[in-house]
Amino acid sequence: MPPLRVGLIGSGGISRAHMDGFLNYRDEVELVAVCDIREEVAQAYAADAGVDPSAVYTDAAELLARDDVDAVDIATIHDQHASNTIQAARAGKHVLLEKPMACSVPEAREMVSACEDAGVTFMVAQMLRYLPHYQNVKRIIEAGELGDIWACRADSWFGAALPGSMSRDDWWGFDAQRNGGGSVMMVSTHQVDLLRYFVGNVVRVTAKTWGDHPLMRNGAEDRAVATFEFDSGAMGTLLSSYSARTPWYYQSLILGSKGTIYTEPKPEGNVVDQHHAPARIASEARETKLGHNGLNAFSEVGPDMEGLVSENPFTNEIVHFARCIRDGKVPITSGRDNLNTMEAVHGVYAAAKAGHTIEVSDL
Numbered sequence: 001m002p003p004l005r006v007g008l009i010g011s012g013g014i015s016r017a018h019m020d021g022f023l024n025y026r027d028e029v030e031l032v033a034v035c036d037i038r039e040e041v042a043q044a045y046a047a048d049a050g051v052d053p054s055a056v057y058t059d060a061a062e063l064l065a066r067d068d069v070d071a072v073d074i075a076t077i078h079d080q081h082a083s084n085t086i087q088a089a090r091a092g093k094h095v096l097l098e099k100p101m102a103c104s105v106p107e108a109r110e111m112v113s114a115c116e117d118a119g120v121t122f123m124v125a126q127m128l129r130y131l132p133h134y135q136n137v138k139r140i141i142e143a144g145e146l147g148d149i150w151a152c153r154a155d156s157w158f159g160a161a162l163p164g165s166m167s168r169d170d171w172w173g174f175d176a177q178r179n180g181g182g183s184v185m186m187v188s189t190h191q192v193d194l195l196r197y198f199v200g201n202v203v204r205v206t207a208k209t210w211g212d213h214p215l216m217r218n219g220a221e222d223r224a225v226a227t228f229e230f231d232s233g234a235m236g237t238l239l240s241s242y243s244a245r246t247p248w249y250y251q252s253l254i255l256g257s258k259g260t261i262y263t264e265p266k267p268e269g270n271v272v273d274q275h276h277a278p279a280r281i282a283s284e285a286r287e288t289k290l291g292h293n294g295l296n297a298f299s300e301v302g303p304d305m306e307g308l309v310s311e312n313p314f315t316n317e318i319v320h321f322a323r324c325i326r327d328g329k330v331p332i333t334s335g336r337d338n339l340n341t342m343e344a345v346h347g348v349y350a351a352a353k354a355g356h357t358i359e360v361s362d363l
């Protein structure tokens with residue numbers, strides 16, 4: 001089977017993390033063209049990825065007109081995601097799109113419809129699901145070791161607005177018009193999607209957001225607290241922040257009738273390295289008594305590499321995308337699955353604005 005031939009649209013910051021897949025899995029996925037509205041950025045990427053300079057574009061329509069492009073990898077700014085995706089689908093290209101899918105729920109639904117109408121595969125790059133440790137948590141939950149899940153929590157603390165952060169003061173992530181929101185949209189989309197992977201779909205949301213930080217623009221929030229009700233009846237909370245005085249920190253905690261599991265980042269390393277930390281579990285099945293008081297102790301579990309080609313989640317996701325197209329399978333982070341992640345995230349904004357609990361089906 002020939003490799004999936006991919007055109008990259010948006011060759012800025014995170015697209016560099018996609019390059020490992022293009023360079024090291026060439027028999028499955030081949031980068032053939034690069035587009036960015038900033039030509040020098042596209043040229044630099046092409047040079048580093050071994051793409052011919054004649055296949056560099058500043059207009060995505062020209063890249064999409066190439067017959068040798070089977071699929072696109074879109075890593076543009078959020079306010080471009082809907083138009084980029086719909087344009088690619090109409091050109092008959094499969095779509096891998098960086099998170100978050102869209103700046104509104106109606107836009108997200110239109111994108112999924114456009115891809116389904118065109119018969120192309122649509123996958124959202126929710127990279128946390130492609131990490132070996134989180135795959136292991138998913139398998140433990142599916143095996144029933146935690147019993148019935150009744151509660152969960154995600155912490156999502158990304159100090160982008162703190163003095164000395166790597167983010168520039170005029171970063172588009174602080175601008176709700178470009179980002180679609182603030183810290184919840186930019187970062188907590190990851191943790192919300194992970195909770196959904198472990199617990200199920202979100203049906204109701206209650207939330208409060210704060211956007212009084214001086215770097216926030218056009219209504220972006222720098223902090224939020226949300227409560228989610230899942231379709232199973234389980235409840236979950238999210239703490240999200242750009243400005244809390246903590247290190248970068250991401251945690252997910254799942255509580256069931258027979259066990260508890262939580263993931264916690266390593267204190268050192270970059271944002272991806274931090275996720276390579278074992279989850280901790282206490283359960284009936286692997287009861288370990290502490291001698292002095294008989295309480296359960298947490299023990300470390302994971303990672304699980306089954307079905308993954310690499311420890312690098314970005315590499316895993318692009319290979320998964322190529323293999324799903326090759327084998328006619330639905331990606332685990334399909335656009336249709338991701339609709340509920342978008343409903344939950346946009347539900348935070350709708351509930352905060354309304355000042356009461358909202359049903360995501362009303363969005």
Ligand SMILES: NC(=O)c1ccc[n+]([C@@H]2O[C@H](COP(=O)([O-])OP(=O)(O)OC[C@H]3O[C@@H](n4cnc5c(N)ncnc54)[C@H](O)[C@@H]3O)[C@@H](O)[C@H]2O)c1
Pocket residue numbers: 009010011012013014015035036037038041058060075076077078080098099100125127186
């Ligand atoms: N998975 C992760 O951990 C992770 C981390 C960072 C960013 N992201 C996501 O990746 C995406 C890009 O973020 P980034 O940090 O790389 O941003 P960035 O600003 O560094 O890069 C975006 C690039 O898109 C280009 N661009 C904008 N509009 C375009 C268009 N219409 N056509 C072609 N190019 C266009 C810009 O010139 C820029 O080079 C976002 O969706 C973001 O949320 C994901």
